[in-house]
Amino acid sequence: MKELFEKELKVINIGLEGFAETLKERETPVMHVRWQPPAMGDADLLSLLDKLK
Amino acid sequence: MVLKSYISKNMFRDSVYLMRLSNTVRGFAGVLEAEVIIGTDHNKKFLQSGGLWSEEIEKEAGANDLIIAIKAENEEKAEQAIQDALAELNKSVERENLLGEFVPRTFETALHNFPGANMALISIPGRYVEREADQILDAGLNMMIFSDNVTLEAEIALKNKAKEKGLLVMGPDCGTAIINGVPLAFANEVKRGKIGIVAAAGTGLQEVSTLINNLGEGISQGIGTGGRDVKEAVGGISMIMGLNALLEDEQTEVVVIVSKPPDASVTEKVLAVAQKSKKPVVVSFLGGDLNQVSAAGCVPAATLKEAAHKAVCLARNEDASGAVELKVDDNLLKEHKGKIAGSQKYLRALYSGGTLAYEALLMLQGIIKPIYTNLNYKGAEAIADVYKSTGHTIIDFGEDEFTQGRLHPMIDPSLRNTRIVNEAKDPETAVVVLDLVLGYNAHPDPAGSALEAIIEAQQLAAKEGRHLIFVTSVCGTDSDPQKRNEQVAKLEAAGVLVFPSNADAVAFLAALL
Numbered sequence: 001m002k003e004l005f006e007k008e009l010k011v012i013n014i015g016l017e018g019f020a021e022t023l024k025e026r027e028t029p030v031m032h033v034r035w036q037p038p039a040m041g042d043a044d045l046l047s048l049l050d051k052l053k
Numbered sequence: 054m055v056l057k058s059y060i061s062k063n064m065f066r067d068s069v070y071l072m073r074l075s076n077t078v079r080g081f082a083g084v085l086e087a088e089v090i091i092g093t094d095h096n097k098k099f100l101q102s103g104g105l106w107s108e109e110i111e112k113e114a115g116a117n118d119l120i121i122a123i124k125a126e127n128e129e130k131a132e133q134a135i136q137d138a139l140a141e142l143n144k145s146v147e148r149e150n151l152l153g154e155f156v157p158r159t160f161e162t163a164l165h166n167f168p169g170a171n172m173a174l175i176s177i178p179g180r181y182v183e184r185e186a187d188q189i190l191d192a193g194l195n196m197m198i199f200s201d202n203v204t205l206e207a208e209i210a211l212k213n214k215a216k217e218k219g220l221l222v223m224g225p226d227c228g229t230a231i232i233n234g235v236p237l238a239f240a241n242e243v244k245r246g247k248i249g250i251v252a253a254a255g256t257g258l259q260e261v262s263t264l265i266n267n268l269g270e271g272i273s274q275g276i277g278t279g280g281r282d283v284k285e286a287v288g289g290i291s292m293i294m295g296l297n298a299l300l301e302d303e304q305t306e307v308v309v310i311v312s313k314p315p316d317a318s319v320t321e322k323v324l325a326v327a328q329k330s331k332k333p334v335v336v337s338f339l340g341g342d343l344n345q346v347s348a349a350g351c352v353p354a355a356t357l358k359e360a361a362h363k364a365v366c367l368a369r370n371e372d373a374s375g376a377v378e379l380k381v382d383d384n385l386l387k388e389h390k391g392k393i394a395g396s397q398k399y400l401r402a403l404y405s406g407g408t409l410a411y412e413a414l415l416m417l418q419g420i421i422k423p424i425y426t427n428l429n430y431k432g433a434e435a436i437a438d439v440y441k442s443t444g445h446t447i448i449d450f451g452e453d454e455f456t457q458g459r460l461h462p463m464i465d466p467s468l469r470n471t472r473i474v475n476e477a478k479d480p481e482t483a484v485v486v487l488d489l490v491l492g493y494n495a496h497p498d499p500a501g502s503a504l505e506a507i508i509e510a511q512q513l514a515a516k517e518g519r520h521l522i523f524v525t526s527v528c529g530t531d532s533d534p535q536k537r538n539e540q541v542a543k544l545e546a547a548g549v550l551v552f553p554s555n556a557d558a559v560a561f562l563a564a565l566l
Contacts, residue, residue: 001298015176022493031167036065
């Protein structure tokens with residue numbers, strides 16, 4: 001964690017875009033991920049995908 | 054009256070954005086009710102129970118589709134509302150483009166395009182968190198999990214994995230953190246300084262960090278853990294890692310721990326680490342055993358204000374051994390006691406910050422009783438109907454019963470505003486208590502919004518010959534987007550009492566009642 005405290009915070013924001021916007025506004029480096037439920041939200045398909053990994 | 058729906062295939066927006074958009078659409082001309090929502094099974098049930106169901110939704114909408122459901126005065130108004138909602142959605146795409154030239158759809162792509170990223174902020178539906186968080190740990194990033202509804206098993210697995218890798222997991226259900234001076238999610242703009250905080254209570258971290266700032270000192274790090282971290286099953290993994298990190302951190306000279314009382318085994322573990330510290334450690338386990346804290350060589354604090362004050366004293370090498378007194382202005386007390394009628398007997402505390410509501414309950418138990426509340430607290434009575442106050446009432450509007458399908462009251466205070474007006478209609482209401490929580494991602498003008506309701510409430514009470522006392526505290530700093538000084542000035546101009554902290558506000562109540 002020492003390393004975290006010593007470096008500039010660079011944030012990957014996954015989910016609510018408002019959180020990325022406020023970071024952007026105060027000039028914190030941020031990349032927003034427009035996340036969507038994987039496998040179109042289909043639980044069976046998702047477990048298949050995870051097996052393929 | 055007509056019901057009309059529109060389904061946009063393969064369109065996804067986050068839930069907070071959609072709740073805001075739903076609020077906007079409800080304000081369109083001729084619209085009686087509206088929801089803009091993703092077509093998950095849970096959401097579809099919600100539409101069904103809310104009377105916004107249609108055959109089209111039943112047949113066409115899936116979990117990856119966006120539904121616009123409108124109840125309007127007539128066909129034309131409904132159609133117009135759908136068109137205007139679609140225009141708003143398009144605007145959001147344009148706005149997103151401002152976030153950067155490139156908006157990836159997955160964490161992997163983001164990481165590839167954003168080398169050196171060291172923190173992930175996760176706010177996706179709880180059931181998907183473990184899958185995402187696990188790969189984020191594999192990539193060596195720390196994380197803050199804002200999402201709730203993550204299973205206990207997932208929390209334990211993620212935290213153990215993170216511990217092995219020396220990475221920090223804040224949350225799940227972590228609303229506030231300040232890392233390297235950067236406020237994450239619901240946090241305030243505070244000065245950097247030499248006081249480090251680790252907290253299992255979101256608004257607790259906001260209250261302590263802003264009070265420290267307002268007393269002239271600053272924060273090195275504000276680490277959140279999520280409330281469940283201090284339960285025996287999780288064992289305080291994040292709290293202990295955070296505490297150790299602050300004890301090792303050169304910028305941190307004083308450490309503050311804030312939490313509701315952890316489970317006994319976790320308290321022991323946390324205090325054992327604190328006991329070995331060469332740095333002073335202030336511990337505020339709200340409602341916990343102060344003697345146990347003292348016995349571990351730590352500085353006990355009964356309230357969040359006391360934690361902030363003692364930390365500031367210690368940062369300035371001043372004595373912090375005595376309790377921090379909460380002084381009540383006798384003249385102010387006399388003036389307000391004289392204004393309330395004999396029938397006005399009761400306190401109605403309407404909180405948006407859970408920890409602040411809990412602190413109020415803790416301070417008032419034994420002084421006034423019974424207290425009816427929706428908080429889970431041994432010393433108080435469970436309220437029968439959360440929508441209707443009875444006797445002395447303390448309500449946390451951030452609890453699940455108020456936030457299902459709605460924005461948190463710190464973002465959208467409309468439910469609480471309605472309640473303020475309702476309290477004024479009750480001849481037994483003497484004093485209404487409100488917390489106004491400022492900071493990033495909160496409502497842009499909490500004071501302005503509350504004042505609309507306060508003024509209406511005051512007029513209603515005045516018509517019936519009563520005077521209502523409004524007691525508030527404003528959790529925030531002058532550097533917050535809403536500027537604390539401006540918020541306070543607005544409230545005071547309307548005759549609202551504003552106290553420097555929640556504990557000060559509650560001390561006034563205790564004396565008044």
